Amino acid sequence: MANMKRLFLIIIIISFFSCTSNTIYKKPQDLIPRDTIVSLLTDLYIAGASRDLKNSYFQAKVDYIPLIYNKYKIDSSRFKRSNFYYTTRLDEYQKLLEQVKRNLENYKKKYVDERRIKDSIRRDSIKKLAPKTTIEAPNKTYKKGSGDLLNKRPLQN
Numbered sequence: 001m002a003n004m005k006r007l008f009l010i011i012i013i014i015s016f017f018s019c020t021s022n023t024i025y026k027k028p029q030d031l032i033p034r035d036t037i038v039s040l041l042t043d044l045y046i047a048g049a050s051r052d053l054k055n056s057y058f059q060a061k062v063d064y065i066p067l068i069y070n071k072y073k074i075d076s077s078r079f080k081r082s083n084f085y086y087t088t089r090l091d092e093y094q095k096l097l098e099q100v101k102r103n104l105e106n107y108k109k110k111y112v113d114e115r116r117i118k119d120s121i122r123r124d125s126i127k128k129l130a131p132k133t134t135i136e137a138p139n140k141t142y143k144k145g146s147g148d149l150l151n152k153r154p155l156q157n
Contacts, residue, residue: 025088032082036072038096040079042103043068 032040047064069075086093 025085028078028081028085030078030081031085032072032074032078034096037082037086038099038103040068040072040074041096041100042107043071045100045104046107 044065047068050064051062065076069079086096
């Protein structure tokens with residue numbers, strides 16, 4: 001029985017160490033530089049988020065990813081190789097994604113600020129166009145609970 005426990009323990013230890021990966025991948029020849037991959041991933045996240053939104057031509061589910069690849073003059077296979085290389089270096093990739101997140105937050109802040117300014121300008125222009133009329137309150141008062149609303153009579157002084 002003790003031999004079975006030792007054998008079981010040895011098998012567990014061997015399987016534990018065999019599962020860890022110490023593989024270090026070579027840097028691809030056409031690796032996308034870090035600052036470019038940050039911008040590229042930022043644009044890809046925006047494109048992914050906008051996929052279900054309708055554009056100005058009322059088209060939904062437009063795939064903007066090929067346009068982004070054209071913008072950076074790369075193809076999908078080069079992106080996959082570079083992205084795979086960066087993902088094998090988790091610490092570096094984590095920093096890369098934090099930079100992407102900061103970029104997205106900056107874009108959001110910029111958009112919200114621009115939207116606030118446009119809304120403010122629109123509200124001001126509506127106020128300028130609105131007619132300056134006032135509604136005067138009636139000078140007569142009515143008794144409460146005097147019956148039908150249509151048959152109310154003014155109070156006598």
